Amino acid sequence: MAMKTALLDVTPLRASPAFRRLWIGRTLSGFGGQMTLVAVMFQVWRMTGSTVWTGAVGLAQALPIVVFGLFAGTVVDHGDRRRIYLIAVTGQCVCSILLAVQGFFGHTPVAAVLVLVAVQSSFVAVSGPASRSFAPRLLPPAQLAAGLALNQISFQAAMLLGPALAGLLLAWAGVGGCYLVDAITFGLAFYGAFGLPPMRPEGEAPRPGLLGVADGLAFLLRDPVVRGALLTDLAATVLAMPISLFPLINAQRFGDNPRTLGLFLSAIAVGGLLASAFSGAFTRFSRPGLVMLGAAAVWGVALAAFGLAADPWLGLAFLVLAGAADTVSVVSRGVIVQLATPDALRGRVGAAEQIVGQAGPDVGNMRAGLVASATSGPAALVSGGLLCVAAIVAIAVTAPRVRRFATAEA
Structure with a gap:
């Protein structure tokens, strides 16, 4: 059972x-x-x-x-x-x-x-x-x-x-x-x-043009639950996105083997599919805020561990773990945002989610590349993962409503 x-x-x-x-x-x-x-x-x-x-x-x-x-x-x-x-x-x-x-x-x-x-x-x-x-x-x-x-x-x-x-x-x-x-x-x-x-949409119609945009932004800034959820996503992507570092890590540690490089990307996807296949383990939990924060922290830890791993199979295992944690965090964040957002604002908040999801990884990959050029690939991975964990802890401490957010069944 x-x-x-x-x-x-x-x-x-x-x-x-x-x-x-x-x-x-x-x-x-x-x-x-x-x-x-x-x-x-x-x-x-x-x-x-x-x-x-x-x-x-x-x-x-x-x-x-x-x-x-x-x-x-x-x-x-x-x-x-x-x-x-x-x-x-x-x-x-x-x-x-x-x-x-x-x-x-x-x-x-x-x-x-x-x-x-x-x-x-x-x-x-x-x-x-x-x-x-x-x-x-x-x-x-x-x-x-x-x-x-x-x-x-x-x-x-x-x-x-x-x-x-x-x-x-x-x-x-x-x-x-x-x-x-x-x-x-x-x-x-x-x-x-x-x-x-x-x-x-249910509720009051938005004001036209820039006024409607401003109302959406005001809600994002005002609501601690939705704001905390989007900040969690930004912390995970901007601070710890690893994709741009894969060629460098592959060249430095694994002989620049193209098969290994391809496995890096596949490992994250496999982890995501595994987490989705067994998603009943967390979608039935009534505290998605805790799940989201914990999964985002695991994402950071797994990527920092990947930066330290000298064995390719161990490194791939950490990437699988990172991919699984990312999927858990994404699903839990979606539940929080959808349930905490009034229906009249769901279009604007959904647009903000889409922007964060589009821009966050690109900025994160750029950050990783700049840090790696000044230090090394492993240093960029480890520092990014630890910064991500620190940011998640800060969100959990300063936004208690995110931690306590519960579905109707809680």
Whole structure:
């Protein structure tokens, strides 16, 4: 019985047909999105042979979300979120179709490809906050953690398997084929959301423009629970993000073996999948604040230990642990943010979450690279992990409401 309760809780899929359709559509769309990411990188590299241009792909994806995110959140809080989401998904689908057309016929300037990527990301800036508001309306509070864990396992599966599927499809159908598959999966995401009930925000409508953005920011600064949850995410990513250090650690300690480097990234994904598969062990716990803080601290400790590990297998084990801790923290943080945020503000708060999730890892990887250039790769990992733990302890001490936050069943 104990093992059964520790496994992934699929009750939301059984209990809510609307959530089930939405989850299936978004899961398949996640695989399509990973295929497009790989295809764009591959196409831009083939067109330019320049790492500057391949780096610009990430910039084209991130900038619209960071720049337009809070404004998009205000839009989401103004109207029927289901309708807004369907419009945004349609926009993403059209961009994928245009990418497929240029992929099949070729001779497109690389700048035009990046513009299409940026436009598609602008629609993501809208669809992301809208979709984050659905689960609390479709599921009772007792099932929300399980629903978010299901979302997380689909995300982890797409991250792990999507690039491999993209590689096979690139070899068979080229970049145009990858983009076309992505467009089809957006159609499935549209179908998954089409049957949802209307999702108009509950409560007072936001003020227009910058005033609505200011109200959202004021809530983030004023509410200690939501603020503490987002600060926990920033502490974990900005202070301890390890990805940019993997090539250096691999070269210094493991002979610059490309197979080891690939395993570093896979290990984090495997840890995330394992945590999602056994998410019943923490989604049924009624104190998500404690779970989030503890998992974020384990993330920091595991990465510091990876920085000290001389044996590659021991290092991979620490990365698996870090990936599992990250998933536990992400799911628990999502529960806290969703339950602590009034429905009228969920679009703007979801946009802030999306911005933090987009910008935090990029800033963290930059911080790690700068520290490593001044010291060493292991020093950057260890110092980042310990700083993360110190920040989590500070949040736990100064924001007791985060520690004490409990679901309705507590």
